Every structure is written in C-alpha cells, then in structure tokens.
Amino acid sequence: MKSLPTATGRECWTVVRALLRPRRKQAALAVLVLVAAAALGLAGPLLLGEIVDRIDDDRAASSITAPALGLLAAALGEAVLFALGLILISKLGQPILATLRERVVARALKLPAEQVERGGRGDLLSRLGDDIAVLSEAVVEAIPPLAAASLTLALTFVGLATIDPRLTLAALLVVPVQLWALRWYAKKAGPAYAAERRISGERAQAILDVVGGAKTIRALGLQPTALPRVEARSLSSVAAVVRTIRISTHFSSRLNLAEFVGTASTLVMGYFLVKSDSITVGAATAAALLFIRTFDQFNIVLGTIDEANRALAALARLVGVLQVPEPPPPVPHPGAHVSLDKIRHAYDDGPVVLHDVDLHIEAGERVAIVGVSGSGKTTLAKVVARFHTPTSGTVDVGHVALVTQEVHVFAGPLADDLRLAAPNATDAQLQAALDAVDADWAKLDAVVGHGGVELTPAQAQQIALARLHLADPKIAVLDEATAEAGSAGARVLERAADTVLQGRTALVVAHRLTQAARADRIIVLDAGRVVEQGTHDQLVAAEGAYAALWHTWSQDRA
Incomplete structure (x- = not known):
C-alpha cells in the first residue's frame, strides 16, 4: 500500500506564506501587540530593580510608590495586550486553517480514485479528519502562546543588554x-511525530476495513484474524505516542540543565559587576529576575513545542495532498457512444486484470456485463466511467455517470442530497x-443520513438512481446497483433502473441475470477477457459460459 505523499518543510512554508499573504496587515498587528506585551513584561523586573536600589539608598518609603504603581500598570498592560495578541493570532489562524481545509478537500475530491485506493481510504480520512483536528487544536492552544513566548525570550536578552551587555x-x-x-530534539522529534501521524492513518485504515467488512467477517467467522490486525495497528499507534512522550521528557531534562547554566552565569556576572561598581544591586536583581522570568517562557515553549511539532507533522501530510499533481480532466466526446480499444489494466504491480478488451457501445444501446x-x-x-485509467489502451467516452452498490447518503434534508446532482433543480424536478x-x-424536507432517517439499502439506492436521473448523463454505468437489496427491493430497483436508463447509453454490471436478459x-x-457476447437468446442457444450461468441462476430460483 502506497500512501499519499508528505510535504517537505519548504513546501509547507510556501503554502503557509501564500495563505498569509492576503492577511499580512492582520499578522503584523498581532505581532506588534505581542511585542508590546513582551516589552511591558520587561518593565516588571526593571521596576523591581529600581525599588531595590531606592531601598538600598535608604530613601523614604514614599519613594517606592511611583515604581510600585508603574509595576502594577505594567502587569495589567502586559496581561491585556498578551490576551489581545493571542486572540488576534487565533483569529488569524482559523481562517487560514479553513482555507487550507477547503483546498485539501477540493484536491482530495479531484485525486484519481485508484490513487486514493492505493494509499488506502484510511490514510486520506486520517488526513482530512485527525490531521485537521490536530492542526486546528494547535492554532488555538499551541501556536499563539509559542509565538508570544518566543518574542518574550528574544526581548529578555535585549533587556539584559540595556542593563549591561556583559550580562547578556x-x-x-x-x-x-x-x-x-x-x-x-529536532533529530528525534521530526521523524517520531511524522511516524505517529502515519501510523495513525494505518490504524484508521485497519478500523475502516473491519467496520466496512463487518458482515463478511461475522459470516465467515474471521474475527480471530481480523481483530488482531486492528489490535496490532492500535498498539503500534500507542507505541508511537509513547516514543514522542519519551522524547519530550528527555528534552525537558536537557532544558533544565540549560536553565541551571544560564542562572548561575547571570548571578556570577552580576556579583562581579556589582563588586566593581559597574552596576547597582537593583540592576543585578533586575537582571536575575529577567533571566529567571525566562523559565516560564521556556516552560511555555516546552509545553507547546510538542503540539507544534505534531501540528507541523499534520501540516506536512495535509500539504502533501496538495502536492499531488492534479490530473488533467478527461475530455469527453460530444456523442453518447462508448469506445474502448485494447484495454489492459493492472493495479500497481499486481497481475493484469483486463487483457486487451475491446468494447464498443452504440448510442442508446444497453449492454450487460456478466461473469463470475x-x-x-x-x-x-x-x-468506462473514468474511475480508473487503464494501464494501456484507449478510452473514448462521453458524459458518463457511475452508480455502484456502495451508496452514501449525505446528512441533511433529502432535497439538499438530491441537489448535489443538479444544484439548480426545482422542487418539482426533484x-x-x-x-x-x-x-x-x-x-423532500425529510432529514436523512447521520442523525436523521436511516434508509434501507434499497431506499439509499433509489436516492442514487434519482441523482442519476437529475444529473441526466448521456451514458450511465450501473455496477451491481441492486446487489445490496433483498428480492422485493431488487424488483423495485430494477424497475427504477429501467426507467432512468430509458434513452441513455448504458453499461450494467448485472448481479441478477434478469437484468442481463433485458x-x-x-x-x-x-479472467479479464471477453469470451462471449450477444443477445440473451443467442447466448443461451450457444450453450457456452453464459448459458451455464443462466441455467444455474434459473435452478436456484426454481
């Protein structure tokens, strides 16, 4: 299974920069507010140092009133500006994330179906679900405080330089x-978080396979083999998360060592500068407080850098979808005929599924495909439906629509579901x-799908055929479109299919041979080769492969 690509850091930055470009003023305002908040944060230690100096000079108690009030005002101003900066960054990030989500979904809908199948639907669903959720959470909870803390750290060293460059x-x-x-950390974390997101996609695919094939698994008693696969993928996902937590813990211990080195060196330098009368005791106190204040910022960075790395890994997977070249849309011919010449097809490196198939369907003709x-x-x-691009051969098809036995009913009013096929259709047309x-x-006003009326397989297939009727393609392909219905439901669907196929060129993969007979x-x-073709009567009289299928079918229903 070949997953969809993951973008490089440069590709991610290119996409983010393009998304930021129309919001430059908003981004500049957010940064300016955070810089102002960080600057006011520096005022606190400096004013405390001033208070220390005034006390050291044996000044009157009233002399510390002004710096104390300034300290209070700076604290309040920092809190207000910091909160405002976080709000501005969040409001900046959410529209960008929404635009990115829309672009990724739009590109995913244009991806060749065979490419999605090769990578596994779980991989794509994980990107459109889990990865977007991770990125959305980071935009609100990780990126704003990380940006603010980074600015504060940078300005702290500027503050130390204003006291004495040697302290810096x-x-x-x-x-x-x-x-x-x-x-x-960078060497360990990047690959670890990327692996965590990839394994999350594999877990989603395993769960999707088991849930989608639940009936088959129960019918064949495959639980002892199917469930361990899900368990193995889940345990791999847990192990990947544990690896990232262990990396974060080791990173924290290394940062603690850095804090010790920085604090000790600042205190020692402050001592010698005070002893040489280069700075005051208050200035040395302010310098120590400034540096100790960075501990909180380091903790914020540490607390959010994991989320930021997880978000970067998610971003790389989302942007990876955008990096898939968009295939040129097939150019349909204006007619209603189908022409396939020397079609060969294989899935990836697997065996050939179709061998030099020629298929020509005249306008208005209904052709059935049967076989084991x-x-x-x-x-x-x-x-024929342009769902797969053949390995070799030529396909010449007009406006075509496909209805399969797997039908999705979209959540919401039934009228909205139907209008997906014809956005401008009136209620009367629906x-x-x-x-x-x-x-x-x-x-039409009934709410269907998730959270609404649960439709039977036959009813869902009726909705699919109604969409086909509204889309009004010249060519229709039905792939076992009545297979999921019971006998009574199949008769209803066969009548419905006959109605919507009237006047259209049709290719029908016949699950029930009564469809083929008509x-x-x-x-x-x-085995991927055309072995017989003709009318029902001709093939029954020929006593070949079709006749054998028909006799078996008839006996089973006798």
Missing part, C-alpha cells in the same frame, strides 16, 4: 546547551426524479 554575554552561555538540546466473481466486471465498468424511481416513501447485448468476461 553571561546569559548567552545558556545558548550552547539549548542548541545541543534542540539539535537532539473476479472476472474483471467492476474494473471494466470503472474504466419530486419528478423521486417519482421516476418509485420512491413514494421519500419527502439488455440489448450481453458481454461475458472470464
């Missing part, structure tokens, strides 16, 4: 230790489509 040099002794810690399971019926239908498929149970022509596939 002493404090900078922390940098080599921090760089050592960061280098270790694994003969290539669905693959051929999806090639009702006419429902009438065409005998959906007398359906109400077709203008029947094509029999065996």
Whole structure:
C-alpha cells in the first residue's frame, strides 16, 4: 500500500506564506501587540530593580510608590495586550486553517480514485479528519502562546543588554546547551511525530476495513484474524505516542540543565559587576529576575513545542495532498457512444486484470456485463466511467455517470442530497426524479443520513438512481446497483433502473441475470477477457459460459 505523499518543510512554508499573504496587515498587528506585551513584561523586573536600589539608598518609603504603581500598570498592560495578541493570532489562524481545509478537500475530491485506493481510504480520512483536528487544536492552544513566548525570550536578552551587555554575554552561555538540546530534539522529534501521524492513518485504515467488512467477517467467522490486525495497528499507534512522550521528557531534562547554566552565569556576572561598581544591586536583581522570568517562557515553549511539532507533522501530510499533481480532466466526446480499444489494466504491480478488451457501445444501446466473481466486471465498468485509467489502451467516452452498490447518503434534508446532482433543480424536478424511481416513501424536507432517517439499502439506492436521473448523463454505468437489496427491493430497483436508463447509453454490471436478459447485448468476461457476447437468446442457444450461468441462476430460483 502506497500512501499519499508528505510535504517537505519548504513546501509547507510556501503554502503557509501564500495563505498569509492576503492577511499580512492582520499578522503584523498581532505581532506588534505581542511585542508590546513582551516589552511591558520587561518593565516588571526593571521596576523591581529600581525599588531595590531606592531601598538600598535608604530613601523614604514614599519613594517606592511611583515604581510600585508603574509595576502594577505594567502587569495589567502586559496581561491585556498578551490576551489581545493571542486572540488576534487565533483569529488569524482559523481562517487560514479553513482555507487550507477547503483546498485539501477540493484536491482530495479531484485525486484519481485508484490513487486514493492505493494509499488506502484510511490514510486520506486520517488526513482530512485527525490531521485537521490536530492542526486546528494547535492554532488555538499551541501556536499563539509559542509565538508570544518566543518574542518574550528574544526581548529578555535585549533587556539584559540595556542593563549591561556583559550580562547578556553571561546569559548567552545558556545558548550552547539549548542548541545541543534542540539539535537532539529536532533529530528525534521530526521523524517520531511524522511516524505517529502515519501510523495513525494505518490504524484508521485497519478500523475502516473491519467496520466496512463487518458482515463478511461475522459470516465467515474471521474475527480471530481480523481483530488482531486492528489490535496490532492500535498498539503500534500507542507505541508511537509513547516514543514522542519519551522524547519530550528527555528534552525537558536537557532544558533544565540549560536553565541551571544560564542562572548561575547571570548571578556570577552580576556579583562581579556589582563588586566593581559597574552596576547597582537593583540592576543585578533586575537582571536575575529577567533571566529567571525566562523559565516560564521556556516552560511555555516546552509545553507547546510538542503540539507544534505534531501540528507541523499534520501540516506536512495535509500539504502533501496538495502536492499531488492534479490530473488533467478527461475530455469527453460530444456523442453518447462508448469506445474502448485494447484495454489492459493492472493495479500497481499486481497481475493484469483486463487483457486487451475491446468494447464498443452504440448510442442508446444497453449492454450487460456478466461473469463470475473476479472476472474483471467492476474494473471494466470503472474504466468506462473514468474511475480508473487503464494501464494501456484507449478510452473514448462521453458524459458518463457511475452508480455502484456502495451508496452514501449525505446528512441533511433529502432535497439538499438530491441537489448535489443538479444544484439548480426545482422542487418539482426533484419530486419528478423521486417519482421516476418509485420512491413514494421519500419527502423532500425529510432529514436523512447521520442523525436523521436511516434508509434501507434499497431506499439509499433509489436516492442514487434519482441523482442519476437529475444529473441526466448521456451514458450511465450501473455496477451491481441492486446487489445490496433483498428480492422485493431488487424488483423495485430494477424497475427504477429501467426507467432512468430509458434513452441513455448504458453499461450494467448485472448481479441478477434478469437484468442481463433485458439488455440489448450481453458481454461475458472470464479472467479479464471477453469470451462471449450477444443477445440473451443467442447466448443461451450457444450453450457456452453464459448459458451455464443462466441455467444455474434459473435452478436456484426454481
């Protein structure tokens, strides 16, 4: 299984920069407010140092009133500006995230279906679900405080320089230790978080496979083999999370060492500067407080850097979807005929599924495809529907629509679901489509799908056929569109299919041979090759593969 690509850091930055470009003024305002908040934060230690000096000079108690009031005003101003800066960054990030989400979803909808299947639907769903959730959480909870803390750290060293540049040099002794810690962390964290997100996608795929195939698993008693696969993927996901937590813990211990080195060097330098009368005791106190204040900022960075790294890994997976080249849309011919010449198809490096298949369907002709399971019926239908691009051969098809046995009913009013096929359709046209498929149970204002009325498989398929009627394609492909219904439901769906296929060119993968019998022509596939074709009567009289299938079918229903 080949997953969708993951973007590089440069590709991610290119996308983020493009998203930021129309919001430059808003971003500049947010940064300006955070810088002002950080500057006011520096005033606290400096004013405390001033208070120390006035007390050391034996001044009157009233002399500390002004700096004390200034300290209070600075604290309040810092809190207000800091909160405002976080709000501005959050308001900046959410529209950017919404735009990114829309672009990723739009690109995902344009990806070749075979590419999505190769990577596994779980991988794509994990990106559109889990990764977007991780990034959304980081935009609100991690990135704003991380940005504010980073600015505060930078301005702290500026504050130390205003007291005495030598204090800055002493404090900078922390940098080599921090760089050592960061280098270790960057080497470990990036791959670990990327692996965590990838394994999360694999876990989602395993769960999706088991849930989607639950009926088959229960029917065949495959629980002893299916469930351990989910368990193994889940345990791998847990192990990946534990690895990232262990890396974070070791990173924290290295930063604690950096704090010790920085504090000790600042205190020692302050002592010697005071002893040489280069600075006052209050200035040395302010310098120590400034540096100790950075501990809180380091803790914020430490507390959010994990979320930021997880968000960067999620961003790389989302941007990776955007990096997939958008395939040129197939150019349909204006007619209603189908022409396939020398079609060969294989899935990735697997065996050839279709072998030099020629298929020509005249306008208005209805052709049925029959064959045993694994003969290539669905693959051929999806090639005609442009769902798959064949490995070789030429496909010439007009405006085509595909209805499969897997039907999704979108949550919301039924009218909105139907208008996906015809956005400008009136209520009268929607009702006419429902009438065409005998959906007398359906109400346009009924809420269907998740959270609404749960439809039976036959009812869901009626909705799919009604969408086909509204879309009004010249060519329709039905891939076992009645397979999930019971006998009574199948008869209703077959009548509905006959109605919506009237006047259209149609290719029907026949799950029930009664559908094939009503077709203008029947094509029999065996191991990816066309072995017979003709009308129902001709093929029954020929006593070949189709006749054997028909006799078996008839006996089973006798």
